[in-house]
Amino acid sequence: MVTEHDFDDGAAAAADLARRIEALLAAAIAQRGVAAIALSGGRSPRPVLEALSAAPLDWGKVVVTLVDERWVAPDHADSNERLLRETLLQGAAAAARFVPMKNGAANAYAGQPECEAAFAALPWPLDIVLLGMGEDGHTASLFPGAAELVEGLSTDALTLAVTPPAAPHQRMSMSAKAILSSRHIFLQIGGAAKRAVYDRAMAGGPVEELPIRVALLQDEVPVEVWVST
């Protein structure tokens, strides 16, 4: 089931999404003593991550990881790990246990087994998977047209290495199975172009055409979507 939260302005959407994440993480800590969240990179989540960083959570009980990563050094401008370290993992939130996707392997394919082992050790089901979406309908690093898309949609593994058809850098991505092994899926999208892609995805059609459909058109996990236009 998809619940949509519509906003005119991106800052208000980000603040509302951060409050919703904070509430769910706090509830998970109260109920199970641990909370776990997988976060997207790219441009969209920055204000959410900055707001969430100030949340008065027991951060030592929070496990943080990524839904995807570019296979670049953690100090590279395109690193999603760098984004998290610069925004969320600051102040009290630096006490969270961050599980990176990137490791020391020469490429994403060689690094996948170590990443998979790190993911297998996470506290499943994750409480929240925060997805983003590209204007091509990709989510995490499940790209339309990628050689690994069918694998990403069907594998029993939690992670896979991907070479995007157009975007730079090899990637590590959570698989569809991993995304759907969460308690809550959140999606954040901003702008008219992404809104149009989201509407097209919701109207139905092949997942291979718009991979975001793997999260939207399913009944296993509740989905909330924050839309700002």
Ligand SMILES: O=C1O[C@H](COP(=O)(O)O)[C@@H](O)[C@H](O)[C@H]1O
């Ligand atoms: O490459 C990526 O793109 C998507 C969307 O990013 P955005 O910059 O348009 O917000 C993102 O969700 C994903 O994590 C990232 O690696």
